[in-house]
Amino acid sequence: MTTDAIRDAAPLASHPGKKKGGAGKPRQKVKYNRREAIAGYMFIAPWIIGFMVFTFGAMIFSLYISFSNYRLVTNTATPAGVANYAELFDDPKVMVSLSNTLFYATLAVPLEIAFALVLAMLLNRVGRGAGFFRTVYYLPKMTPSVATAAVFLLLLNGNTGAINEGLALIGIQGPQWLVDPDWVKPSIVLMTLWGVSGTMIIFLAALKNVPRDLYEVASLDGAGPVRQFRTITIPMISGAIFFNVIVLTIAALQTFDQAYLLFWRDQSNASPESSLFYAVYLYIQAFRQFNFGVAAAMAWLLFMIIMIITFVQVKFGNRFVYYEGDKD
C-alpha cells in the first residue's frame, strides 16, 4: 500500500507527464530554491513536531517502557529486560485474547467484504432510488458505537431479544448470543456487518468505474452473469477489494468498542473469556491494572502481527490485483 502511495505522491509538476523511471535510470539532480524549501519546511513543521513527539518519540518511549518495570505512582522505570515479553507467553489471557481476535478477524473480514460487495452491486443496478437506498444503508455507519452497542445488547438478548424472536418466526431456535462462548464473536460480527456501509461505498465507487462495454461484449460472447462477475467484475475492482481487505483486517485486529461495551464495561470480569479481545485486554492491563510494561509489550506484539499480516496480504494480493497502469 505504502509504496504505491509514495509512487503516487508525485508532486505538482515535478514529473512532467511521466512516471518514475526504471531502476537503471540515473537520478536527476534536482535544484531546490532555498527560500521555497525553507517555506515548505515551515508549512509541514506542525506535522514534523507532532510526529517527533507523539508518534516517533512515543514509539521510542513505548519500546523503552516495554523493557522496563514502570511504576505509575512513583513515575519511575526500572530495567526489566525481556520480562514483560516473557509475561505475554506466561499470561494465558494474552494468548486467549490474541486467538479470539484472530478468529474474529478471520470471520469478520470475508463476511464484511462479501456483504458490502453484494450491497454495492445491488445499488449499482438500481437507477432512480439509488440515492435513497445508499442513504438508508449508510445511516448505521453514522450511529455512535455506544448507541449501537446499547441497542444490540438488547436485540441480541438470548431470551427476549428481537433477533431471536425473528429467527423463531422462521422456525430457528436462536442461540444465547451474548452468553454462549461460541456465539460471542458472531454477535460482534453481526454488529459490524450492520455498519458495513463505508466498505460498500468504496466498492460502489469502484463498480461505477468498470466500463459497461466490457459486460456488453461479454454477454454477446455468451458469458452468463456468474461468468461476467468472475471474469470482469472481480478483476476490475480487485484494487478496491485488496484495499478493503487490508484496511478491514487492520481494523478488526484492533476491535475495541463493541467488545468493551458489550462485555467488559464493568469490572466484574463475569464475561466469557471468549469475548476478551486483544485491544480490550491491553486496555485492562494498562488502565485498570496499570501494568504499563506488559501493555506496551502487548502493543508491540500487535504491531508486529499487523505488519506481518499486512505484508503477507500485500505480497499475496499483488498477484491478483489488476493494475490498469501496467498496460502503458
Next chain:
Amino acid sequence: MAVTSSAPAAVGVKNRENGVQKVRTTDPVKNRWYKPKSIVARIVLWVVLVGFAILFMYPFAWLLAASLKPRGQVFDNALIPDTVLFSNYLEVWDQLPLISWMFNSIAIAFLAAGAVAISSSVVAFGFAYFKFPGRNLLFGLVLATMMLPGAVTLIPQYLIWKQIGLLGTWVPLWGMNLFGSAFYIFLQRQFFLGLPRELFEAARIDGCTYWGMFRRIAMPLSIPSFIIVFIFELQASWNNLQAALIYLNAGSVEDFTAPLGIAYAMTKYSPSAGGQGDYQYVMVASLVITLPMLLIFAFGQRFFIEGIATQGRKG
C-alpha cells in the same frame, strides 16, 4: 492499487495537473448504471433492496420505540409501544447529566475537527506546492503512520499528558489534532495537487507571500475538502469512546463525554450492577447522541460519500 488512480481525482477535481492521471474515456452518462433487462429481475432487485433497507432501519425503529416505553416494557420488542411515555424524554435530563455530556462532546468535537482541518490543510499545502529535499520521503512517512496501531503510542501519550498535568482536561482528546493527521493530510494534498500551478505563480509574481498563497488562494479553493475533513473528524471525535475512557473516566461523571456517559449509564441501570433496569433512559440518551450525526449526514451526505470513495482511491 494503481487501478484506483484511474478514477476521477478526488473531490471534484477533474484532472491532475501533471498529467500522471489517466482520464477514462468511457461515456460517464452511459456508464452510470444499467438496470436489469427483464421485469422479473427488476422486481427481485427491488424486493431485495427494500428487504435490506428494513434490516438496516430496524434497530433505529426499535430504538425509537424503546425510548418511549415504561421501564418494564423496554424489552418487549413492540415497534408500537403499548404505553407511550413521552415523559422519558423529560426525565432523562434529571436522571443523567446528559446536558453536560452533550456540551462536552460538542465542544471537544468542534475543537478536534477545527484543529485537524486547519493543521492538515497547512501541512498538505507544504507537501503539495513546495519542493524541498526529503519531501517524498517525509510524505511516505506520513502515509506510513496510518499503519501504526494506536495501541503502540497510547501509553506514552498518556504519560506525556500526565507529565504536562493535563489529565482530566479536554486537551488530550483534541490537542494532538493541532499537528495534522495522516489521512487528512493525504486527502487535502490530493485536492491541492488538482489546483493549477499557474494560479500560484501568478500570485507570486504579484508579490504574494507563501502564506498569502495558502491563505488567499489555496484555502478558499479547498473548502469542499476542508468540509470533508471537518465532518469526518467531527464524527470520529463524537464517536470516540477509548480516549474518553482513558482520560476522563477517573474524573466526575459530569465531565464525561456523551459516549463515555452512555457507557456509564448502561452499567448504572444494569440489574447486575445494582440498577433497576431503567434502560429506557439509556435508549433516550442513545437516540439523543445519534440524532446530531444523522443530521450532519443529511446535510453533508455528498461530502461523506466523496471522502470515503477517496479513501478507496488512496492506493
